[in-house]
Amino acid sequence: MPKSKKAAHQINLNDPQYYLNRELSWLEFNKRVLHEACDSRTPLLERLKFLAIWSSNLDEFFMVRVAALKQQVEAKVSLLASDCRTPEQQLDEISSMLRPLVAKEHEQFEKVLRPQLAEHGINILDYIDLTQKQRNYLDKYYEEQIFPVVTPLAVDPSHPFPYISNLSLNLAVVVKNPETQEELFARVKVPTVLPRFLALPPDLGIQDNGKPAVWTGVPLEQAIAHNLESLFPGMNIQEYHTFRITRDGDLALKEDDADDLLLAIEQELRKRRVGGDALRLEIHSQTPESIRKRLLEDLELEENDVYEVDGILGLKDMMYFMSLPVPELKDQPWQAVVHPRLQRIKEPNLNPDAREIEEGKDFFTVIREKDLFVHHPYQSFSSSVVNFIAHAAHDRNVLAIKMTLYRTSFESPIVNALIAAAENGKQVSVLVELKARFDEENNIYWAKRLESVGVHVVYGLVGLKTHCKIVMVVRREQDRISRYVHIGTGNYNHKTARLYTDLGLFSCNEELGADVTDVFNFLTGYSRQKSYRKLLVAPVTMRDRFLSLIQREIENVHNGLTGRIVAKMNSLVDPEIICHLYEASRAGVQIDLIVRGICCLRPGLKDISENIRVISIVGRFLEHSRIFYFHNNGQEEIYIGSADWMRRNLDRRVEVITPILDADIAKDLQEILGIMLADNRQAWELQPDGSYIQRRPGEEVPEASSQKILMSMALNSNAN
Known part of the structure; x- marks a missing residue:
């Protein structure tokens, strides 16, 4: 009862x-991602992919969530989470929960995935395991391709400790002056402009069974580490140790003080490229106490901010190996299907003067017949969402297109269609959310590109992110104006649409169209709409x-x-x-x-x-x-x-x-x-x-x- x-x-x-703690709940989610990397039921390279996703997720967690907690501690804010944990308690519990998971991550790669990859001809080697022929090749490659790019930075009274950029991989190097016997400290940054993994030519990757390997090579930092003499001629290399740091990566933008939101975000992005305060130091467990102490002091970190690793640092770069041509080690390829109702859609008429003789219906006829529902990536994003906007861009009866863009791809067919629409004389209005975290730079690029062809670009509302996924096409049909809308759950990004499950609704329902119109007026004008017919x-x-x-x-x-x-x-x-x-x-x-x-x-x-x-x-x-x-x-x-x-x-x-x-x-x-x-x-x-x-x-x-x-x-x- x-x-x-x-x-x-x-x-x-x-x-x-x-109530469960938000931060610890997120770590539980990433723990489930790590499980996929450990699950033998998952194809081998997919397991490596999940390991990379786990690592990338963790980077962002530190850059945003841990950064916010540390700021609260520094500001002595006694803000309590919904479960009443203080910021200090949350940081302590994050650290306690993460350490065994980080150990599991690297143990899984070093002891399970790396050997299994080698069994399938993917040899991620350490430099010390190379044959003399392989070393000779890499040494020559280093001299020609790597040495000119690398810059050693001395640290002494006349050379202060260098600023180490966010997520950078580095070598802490100790050299000795043979004349004075003085030990000196230097930092060498592993260049991000070079491939993280250096592949050997096929003839140097022959396996024990005599067959050529799929891939054989070493991490870039190891090639640099074993050629340090060229960076410090006349010095004796005493030791080197790899380390990686994570910094605060969130934008600290005061919108009320920003007369030009676009300019303000561009300035903040320049700061993010190097990063804010240091948050995490990743080092090898064998790093001596003297080096560890020096890095902590210079980076202004505490012992609790150190995460020891046994093996390769920065495993998010393992995504590199997903491009290898070994389909048997990956999920079966998936090709999204075209929705049955869209299979006979004719292509948009790119020539407005030509007679329309193609067979099939146009997109708007399909929507008029009945609302259309699409489920990505099971059903094609390109044949539905992209084609909808492309048809609108070239349809002679379309008067206007309005759209929100939160995240989109760099080479976006949707943005190209919007540009075509503007060039075809359509009224095009786009709200580009510049504050979409970690996509700001991409969105700034498209905002400028759209503005250059006459699109009305709005940058969002002060104090609010525009996260809704809506498109409206206004079309003249006989003696009336019709509104066609797409309302979705995911970003207008044709690349992530292959990887994310999302839903979309196409409709010409008059009440939905009127509501979407009111939303756009709220976004672009001074509307203070307080009620809507159908939409929440x-x-x-x-x-x-x-x-x-x-x-x-x-x-x-x-x-x-x-x-x-x-x-x-x-x-x-x-x-x-x-x-x-x-x-x-x-x-x-x-x-x-x-x-x-x-x-x-x-x-x-x-x-x-x-x-x-x-x-x-x-x-x-x-x-x-x-x-x-x-x-x-x-x-x-x-x-x-x-x-x-x-x-x-x-x-x-x-x-x-x-x-x-x-x-x-x-x-x-x-x-x-x-x-x-x-x-x-x-x-x-x-x-x-x-x-x-x-x-x-x-x-x-x-x-x-x-x-x-x-x-x-x-x-x-x-x-x-």
Whole structure:
């Protein structure tokens, strides 16, 4: 029986004990990524890829999250996390949790992956293991290609300790003057303009069985280290030790003081290239205490900031080996299918004076017939989103295109289509979010390029990031104006669309079109729109609407009806949303959450969250789509869009969530959710203590990988 409202108030659902720590939850997510690198069921090079992703994720975690905590400590801010941990406590626990994971990372590479790669002809060697012929080749290569680029930097009273740039790999070198016997210290930066791994020619990579290896070579830093005499002639090389540092990489931008947002961000980017305060020092475990102490002093770091490594530093560079031609060591290649309704779309007419004689429908006819739903990367991004904008750019009846760009690729076919549209006389307006973290430089480039051809470019709103994924095409059709919209969950980036799971809705629904128009007016003008017809828009209506949808399920249960919520997102952090989910659980609402990354909600707590289950899916594709399902007493409502349940998404970003109005699309989305909830291969179940347990198929239960099932379904739909 559902609990009474009176009983529901006997427990303080805001109590910190009911909330998991955000930072530790993120580390749990990255731990799941590391597991993929250790899982023997994963193809060998894919395991190496996951190791690189783990390492890259960790770099960003330090540059942003650890940096913020350290700033709070330095400023003596007593800001408490939702679980009431202080910044100091969080830093201590991050350090304690990370050290065994970092040790596991390098042990996995050195003792498992590296030998297995060698068995398949991929020989990542150490310099000391090279034959004399191989050394002779590399020494000559060093003299011709590396030596002119490398710069040794002395450190003495007349040469202060050099500024060491963010994520740089370096050699700490000790040399001795043979005349004075004085030991001197120097730093050599490993150049990033050169390949991190140096390949030997095929004839020098013959294996023991006499067959040529797939790849044989050494890390660049080892080639430099074994040729240090050329950098310090007349000196005796005493020792060298590799180290790597991580610095604060977040932008410290005061928007209110920036008259020109574009110029302000460009200036901040120049600072980021070298980085802010040092945060982490990675060194080999064999580094002597004298070198360790010197680096800590000069970098102004503490012992707790040191991470010891046995083996190669900077394993994110292992992504290099994914380009090797060994398909048997990778996942089966996936080619996204064209949505069945788009297979007979005719190409856009690039010549406005030519008669249209191509067979098939145009994109706008397909959307007019019925809303169109696409699921990437199972269904092609290029044949849907890119083609939609390309058709609009060349359609003689299109008057205007409006679009938001949060992240896009450097060679973007979408931006090229927008440029073509402007050149074809269309009214083109684009909001380019310059504050998209780590994509600012790319977005600045495209903003300038778009402006140069007459596109109206807006740089976002002060104090708010524009994170929504929306496009609107305005078209003249007979005696009326029609609006066609695309509302998505992912970035307009054709490259990441092959790797991220995302959803998109194409529609010419008049109310959706009117709402999207209002959103663009809010973004580009002085609109103070407070209500929308169909869309949930942050920071205006979204939070209240989600809370009311949860509350409706609670009231249905109180009235003896069924209550059910299923939600899929990247992160669940917002305390108010979590508190309402706890209330729903206590009322008897059945709740399933699919949260890829951070989850601060604790499921399975007695009298609190017994009716809440949380899974995370980590697989071949990065789960990025957001879906929200509410049972509504059998009148199901389902939504998709750009927002997670985080404070930043609900309060500090412009986000758009759309209801799915087409019953067939709603059923498709429910099927997708059901497939994911049944995953027993890539799914992990969140435990009340914040840990995760991976599901495994039993002896008599077939393996059910949701991503593989969705790939198969896409192929079958295409065949039919």
